[in-house]
Amino acid sequence: MAEATMRDGQVRLTSLAHGGGCGCKIAPSVLSRILSNARNFPAPPALLVGIETSDDAAxxxxxxxxxLVATTDFFMPVVDDPFDFGRIAATNAISDVYAMGGTPILALALVGMPVDKLAPEVIGKILEGGEAVCAQAGIAIGGGHTIDSVEPIYGLVVMGLVHPDRIKRNKDARAGDVLILGKPLGVGVYSAAIKQDMLGEPGYREMIANTTRLNTPGKRLGDMAEVHAMTDVTGFGLLGHLLELCRGSQLGATIDMASVPLLPDVAALAGRGAVTGASRRNWASYGHEVALSPSISEVQQSLLTDPQTSGGLLVSCAPGAVNEVLALFRREGFAHAAVIGQMEAGEVRVSVV
Known part of the structure; x- marks a missing residue:
């Protein structure tokens, strides 16, 4: 287990949190029960997307x-470097606007810090990281709110704009659509490996590059009529967020495990025990809706449920648009983007072969 302090004498950010990144999310089954009554609340006609289909933003x-696209996301540290933590949290929050096909326009900061344990300079570095990513996205942080909290928490409220006819909802996937994943899986495994001192410097660099890459293709994917639905893969893992597409669209899906992109050495790390508790909670919440081929190993199952912090876009598009979608991802630096399966008519269920 990592020591509570680093070489420079600073407290490790991850030592102050019971969980990290999107692995902090409440388990899907518990969240569903919490929100069961809220789904019956009357909504005005102008609210085009609410909580009814578990979309990424209102x-x-x-x-x-x-x-107007409106979303918020915040969590506890997934890494110890404060600047990197701020960058990851901001990238993750902005992603929800891209996942709806929108363009971000403004952010507000959400900051909860144990001020008795972290120096003001460390907290300032977290905020600087968030500001750096917002500048990259072309938006300002126009304000926010701060509290003194037991665990360090940072994130953003993000607002964006989208044409009402170009919103990419979970409910609009179609049978026969091809599924494309924009980023490789394994961030949760890497974060667990950090806490167990199992992740070397190359792995850390790979993790930071992955989690701080803005999902900018979402803006242009929103303009493509043959892109029918889109979400980003975060705390519920690939299976959990694909199931949200399936439920919203009343379709099934099949994933080809061999085609799913993975971060380097992630399967080996998972095999050595670098698996988050959130991965297990995810499977307990929705495993009954998943059919695994006998060839799928326990490690592969854990990767499919691995909570992704600032994960990739999951795109459901017509077969004729696949080359255009992949080319867009490639132009914007997403070298791992890949076709991983398809949507199918039938029972709401995900099959993995």
Whole structure:
């Protein structure tokens, strides 16, 4: 287990949190029970997307050509470097706007810090990391809110704009659509490996590159009519977020495990025990809706449920659009983007072969 302090005498950020990144999410089954009554709350006609289909953000119509995309995301540290933590948290929060096909326009910071344990300079570095990513996305942080909390928490409220006719909802996937994943899986495994001192410097660099890459293709994917649905893969793992597409669209899906992109050495690390508790909670929540081929190993199952912090876009598109979608990902630096399966008519269920 990693020591509570680093070489420079600073407290390890990860030692102050019971969980990290999107692995902090409440388990899907528990969240469903919590929100069961809220889904019956009456919504105004202008609210185009609410919580009913577990989409990534709320969308509110402003006029015939503009709708406001509103989302928030925050979590506890997934790494010890404060600047990197801020960058990862901001990238993750902004991703929800891209996942709806929108363009981010403004952010607000959410900051909860144990001020008796962290120096103001360390907290400042976290905020600087978030500001750096927002500058990269072309948006300002216009304010926010801070509290003194037991565990360090950082994230953003993010607002964006999208044309009302170009929103990419979970419910709009179609039978026969091809599934494309924009980033490799394994961030949860890497974060567990950090806590167990199992992740070397090359792995850490790979993790930071992956989690701080903005999902900018979402803006252009929103303009493509043959892209029918889109989400980003975060705390519920690939299976959990694909199931949200299936439930919203009332379809099934099949994943080809051999085609799913993975971060380097992630299977070996998982095999050595670098698996998060969130991965197990995820499987306990929705495993009954998944059919695994006998060839799928326990390690592969854990990768499919691995909580992704600032994970990739999951795109459901017509077969004829596959080359265009992959080319877009490649142009914007997503070298691991790959076709991983398809949507199918039938029972709401994910099959993995």
């Amino acid at each position: 969308v509110y119509r402003l006029n015939d050509t503009q709708a």
